[in-house]
Amino acid sequence: MTFTPHGQHLIAGEWVGSDQRFASEPATGPAHKYCVGTVDLVNRAALAAEDAFWTYSATSRADRAAFLNAIADEIDARGAAITEVGCAETGLPAGRLQGERGRTVGQLRLFAAHILKGDYLDHRVDAAQPDRQPAPRPEIVMMQQPIGPVAVFGASNFPLAFSTAGGDTAAALAAGCPVVVKGHSAHPGTAEIVAEAVKAAIEKTGMPKGVFSLIQGGKRDVGTSLVQHPLIKAVGFTGSLAGGRALFDLCAQRPEPIPFFGELGSVNPMFLLPHAMAARADALGTGWAGSLTMGAGQFCTNPGIAVVIDGPNADVFAASAKAALEKVAPQVMLTPGIAAAYHAGEARFGAASGVTALLTAQSSGREARPNLFEVSAGAFAANHDLAEEVFGPLGLIVRVASEAEMVTLAKGLLGQLTATLHMDADDLDTARRLRPVLERKAGRVLVNGFPTGVEVVDAQVHGGPYPASTNFGATSVGTLSIRRFLRPVAYQNMPAELLPTR
Template sequence: MICGTHYIDGQWVASSDTFVSHTLTGKANSFSIGSAIEVDQAVQAAEKAFEKFAQSTREDRALFLIEISTQIKARIADIVAIAMDETGLPEARLIGECARTTGQLELFAETIRDGHYLDRRHDPALPERSPLPRPDLKLIQRPVGPVAVFGASNFPLAFSVAGGDTASALAAGCPVVVKGHSAHPGTSEMVAKAIATAIEICGLPTGVFSLLQGDNRELGTSLVKHPLVSAVGFTGSLRGGRALYDLCAARPNPIPFFGELGAVNPVFVLPNANVLQAGELGSTWANSVTMGVGQFCTNPGVVFALDTPDLDEFIDAALIVMEDFSSQNMLTEGMAKAYDAACQKVSSFEGVEVKLQTGNSSRKVGAQLYTTTGRYWQAEPEIHDEVFGPCGIIVRVQDEGELIDIARNLVGQLTCTLHLGEEDALLAKALMPILERKAGRILVNGFPTGVEVCDSMVHGGPYPASTNFGATSVGTMSIRRFLRPVCFQNMPSELLPREVFD
């Protein structure tokens, strides 16, 4: 079932260098490693396809997205089976992620059929206006060109080959070249086969989609630096994303890099929320932190709360949940090693108290819980780094003034959460103007794990949460990343894009 090759311009193409997938169960497979040669073939094909695809009707693109969804559903058993082998994720989680992936594709089909995303504007000519006449002006959003997409490690479907970046780019009218993640290459190939079938059924140019496999940085570097790539969508680590972002900026023709890089997603527990439900809140937070072995970019890894007896109750309840968390497999051995190293670093700080530190081995990791003071948090910025995994830090804050100062000094986040009671209104109002500058999504009395795919969702935030604070990688607004406004002045109707009028 697995051929282990790239999919380029409608063909399955092998290259001489290969790597072997690291499966948790089942058979490991050999896959081609792409080079600058395969990158050029894929991007040249995408550029060739762009002219026709960009001029296609919204209905044609909607049917294409729906056909991709249909083909993924037809292969769901095979996709889930190999994804379980490669990632160790449970069947139910992967079936749910398949549903999210197909749901995103179908949602974008509805979005482009609706047409509001085009932001069409028209200022009619005013030839008699004095002192100067006004020309006829029409504005519409147009696709930017070939888009490079990097598959994410922690979502092998919803943020990967046919995930949100690919769906939104194709919906916009942009061909896509995907760099598949080396943690799940077989899953990537199976999904690529679904897209390939959809291309054939819909009669689209073969270069509208390509998949490149590989396990080295050179492949990603070549893709980002290719002069015909017009934008990049990325979900991954701060270090890797920043390196690619810098490459995009250093090109002779700089291009936008839409990177979602993660965050600690702080939770502010205000005094009356803690009084009302300290124990329940602590256990619920701990369950959120350990959900999915903590491998979510919205994992709420840090809590700030006033240092009171209620906070002790919160910590005790969280500790019970985390002690009961059995060691579980992370997505890759490399991620498990990085998690272990990050936890060792946190525990080494003088001002950090270890509440729970469990041993890790190979891909299996346990939960970790630490506490520190607001003063130490402010003085030691290195403990602010994201720990990707089931790790939580609780910060004992001296008073409301220190809580506000901590909020002011936060870097950009994907989410910020407030837990509050009715009597916390004044403190919450003081925090809100600060937090809305820090995060793309602000929650009240909930937890951020679980990102709804809909019109209103923002999954992004100020740097370093993401590299473009005006964008989202989830929800229908994500299509804006791969469009740019074009104004047509005194343009004859026959020369205008059909979408100006349809």
Template sequence: MDATPDGGHLIAGAWVAGGPTFESAPATGTPRRFFSATEVEVDAAARAAEDAFASFGWSSRKARAEFLDAIAAQMEARGADITAIAQEETGLPAPRLAGELARTTGQLRLFARHILAGAYLDRRHDVALPDRQPLPRPDIRLMQRPIGPVAVFGASNFPLAFSVAGGDTASALAAGCPVVVKGHPAHPGTSQKVAEAIDAARAALDLHPGVFALLQSFTVEGGTALVRHPLIKAVGFTGSLGAGRALFDLCAARPEPIPFFGELGSVNPMFLLPAALKARSGTLGAGWAGSLSMGVGQFCTNPGIAFAVDGPDTDAFLAATEAGLGQVAPQPMLTDGIAAAFRRGRDHVAQTPAVRCALKADADGRNGAPALFETTGAAFRADSSLAHEVFGPLGILVRVEDEDEMVALAAGLEGQLTATLQMDADDTPLAKRLMPILERKAGRVLANGFPTGVEVCDAMVHGGPYPASTNFGATSVGTMAIRRFLRPVSYQNLPDALLPADLLEGGA
């Protein structure tokens, strides 16, 4: 394995020390010290990435696909070490981390296959019409091209699939953009191990050492310097609304504004339509309990709010949910800070007028335990804070008076990552009323399932109108994620010698 100094940054193919140090806070095991990047390390990484772009941005799709496949292979070769340290740092169970590692390597290989096919380039060609009247038409070709070095912020809740080698990094590399990752301080050791795998793949293929960098950081200043650096051309982020909005504003305030692709969170509303609720209230309640508590509720697709018409079937649904959540023991959350924030959010909901607590399990320290509340449609409409995400295993059942109120509350929601319809055939008329609203509110609308679990595939959209994400036309999961780091370029009357190889027949 690589001789990596403890806590260093990976810059231009070398592990270096730099900046003040911070101590990790693992769920189990011994804390370790890591360096926290300053403007010096940020500048070095960004300059190396810009140098790498001169070659990597014009590399072949085959070469980039080989790089993605090699990263996947190197991660698998180090799989036991990666998952072991990830389990120590995050407290996530080994099976969950093994599945997340497989998801990470799978999406790397998916992107490799996707760019080899070439359709993502959106190549167009309008041939010259020299005899056209009243004016001739020039020869014009169009193709998507990479934008330059990309900054990626690792996510706390997915130490593999949304972090150092996650979807943002994979899609940027697939596009031809070098990447500078700011590792998340909740799992710096995991970040280091994954970066070792990426750099080993890079070295084996003799790619420019600036094509990938990892900067460890525990400070706001490190992330701020990265976003502000003039050589960074886009930012990918998964995290809280507050942090994401601050970075989004920094991107917009730069002398050269750059796109910020932030996935910021969502309450992922679920609509329990009457026929479905009457037919299977118990099954739906048990399913909601399982979805709410999965991973201690630390999923951005956690369905935190359910709407149902008040009545006996809704009573049965709530009872089944409460029974299911009552079987869930306290579990470690990702960080002490996340656990504390969850309790603050839970207690705020509990103290809100017209909210009844159905379940509030005790947990202290880093642990989280389920909480379940109910309120009325009128109370939900009157207090916008009830529609804010509480990151953790918390659900709110909103009892509406009738179908009209359900539709009206749907129309009042903010942007979401997902919206779910629990429905039977007899619910189709109400579902048709809701659909024009929900497809404007969410990036993914699903029926008769639960949104926790995001399939990595061509058709997936993981994004949505603000505040779910900062760019409603983008996704951070699926092959369309590559388009975030591309821009269209037209080539008019250029000789073949000056055109990108991908625009010429047989370019690959």
């Protein structure tokens, strides 16, 4: 199945054009033209979403589950075409796109099963006590209700799982909230074909047409108008710290402030404890190199920093990581802009005071080669820039003098998506000192693993303290993420016939 994009927006069930067009920048193959989003299209999509909310929010859990499963079916039916266009646009290998499609439909099906159980409603009942003295107690029933239309911004690094019908969209639709997606210009063709799948599912299940819209491209005014539109009640975002913070501030400055659930970046530090290093420093260095370069280092859980105690085992670890990284061929990055930012990060680390380059490989164009640096704990603490994410296959080894200094360094870190302990049984005492620090710094704490790869399960947390995300109490992966798009409502002395049937 060959896919030829028509380059239009999907607004309330209709493909709509606009006057201006932009050209895609594929890694391979021909570029295509896509209509540019406008403020007027945002308004039309938001109005349609609000109109759809009154019907969609009242649908049964069974009907919404059938809708989510239908979206998954329609995406799978277009699987070959999605892989073809996605590979061309992003430069990602076919296996990665196929795996990400599996994750995307898996999320949709997971939410379908989750809402059928009903637990997410957090349904609570306090029975009336009419004979209570000195005053009777009314009956109070509480349950979660959908908040209204949600805006979702597609991510550059996950054209499927964090974009058009990705986790934010799946969670919002499961909650009963219509969605307006701002597509990412890095993969507009992928967004279009997935939107076709959603449109087909809407028609198949009889859902209101305004339950989903896709707006392609557009300048800053399009994103601004979307998060500031008075009918939008929450925003899901995965992207850069600068872009996310700007949108977060706009949400807070609205006459009616709304929640902004942004995942903004993380260096995902690993702490390699002494007994684990003594037993397998060589293997740990090789494993880190593999995780660091997976997908050209373009994962939000990429472990950019390894903290080790200075000494011979640290030398073995560094040599092993360097040797493994030297074997990694240049990889195509998702966009020219991402590649340019990675090249700037290479230069920044290379020129930083106190930083030693262990492996420097000049990158050019849209390709990335691995880079490896090391620094002392003191120099790391003195230069805040070294703790900032470089999106790509760049690793930094931080050498500390002792386990106590390792704990001190951990306490000085900003919020992270993940933090990892590599340990053996004899490292338990040190791990006990680090665990309370790391759980305060990160949303997911791992032991003896690498954080790249996020399991989509009920217990998963993909979020963390700022700047990893803008809401430390939320996750963008796992069924708990549905809570972002719900709010509790208490019903006092409400007749059973009048209570909502959820």
